[in-house]
Amino acid sequence: MSGTPSRQEVETLCQQIDELWIYYCREPETQFEAICQRDGVADELKNATHFYDRSTAIRLRIRSEVDQYIYAIRKRPAPDVAESGNGGVFLSHAASDERIALLLKAAIERRLPGVEVFCSSDPADLPPDSRWAAEIQEALRASSMLMFIASERGLQRPWVWFECGTFWFTGKRILPACLGNVRKHTLPPPLSELQAVNADVPIELNTALSVIASATGIPISGASRLEELCEQLKQLDRDVAAVAISASG
DSSP: OOSSOOHHHHHHHHHHHHHHHIIIIIHHHHHHHHHHHHHTOOHHHHHHTTHHHHHHHHHHHHHHHHHHHHHHHHTOOOHHHHTSOOOOEEEEOOGGGHHHHHHHHHHHHHHSTTOOEEETTSTTTSOTTSOHHHHHHHHHHHOSEEEEEEOTTGGGOHHHHHHHHHHHHHTOEEEEEEOTTOOGGGOOTTGGGSOOEETTSHHHHHHHHHHHHHHHTOOOOOOTTHHHHHHHHHHHHHHHHHHHHHHHO
8 A cells, every 4th residue: 555545445445354353363263162151061160261351452452553554644634733843632431431521621612712632522623434443543653732631430441541541651741630539649640750730739730730731732721610610520430430339338
């Protein structure tokens, strides 16, 4: 593939990847299942091999690398754009913290007019028909800083750790915004090495806004009603925690 790939070339490549996955993963899965049924292998023992988890992970990794390559070609930025450091904010969060993330996104963009906050839970940032892995990686590359919603849910999500790791190894700023039972002094390493804030404390939420202003070069236009915002964040965190407890029985 040379130059900028066409839509047909992209579709052909993705189809070929799927065909390879069927040959190297799907067929072995079928054979594995047949052997387990033939030998009367218990589900507990079969699942302990993590065969299906590894198979799915292979496909996701391949597709992610392909998507990253395609988007790198299509969206190759001019040098001054890539090196300007004036990108927006990447808001990293667990899927269950969607309402918290959307509230913070709206609050940041309202108080720092001109700042672009990428939030994967916002359809405007990540449309339903998009190749989400590639879009997220592009947003990670383009953003000046990452704000991580460090809730109990967020700390348990591998994809969130991947997003933080991307920023960690590129040396860009990471700001853990702690909520609920997670406090800035209880963060696990390596996040404990970062300067964090308790996002549900008004004075510390104001500090977070100042950090964003410094990273993006856009001044704060107002920081009023932070007390009300913090109470909303606390309530949303309690709501999500309650749902998680109910779901676990």
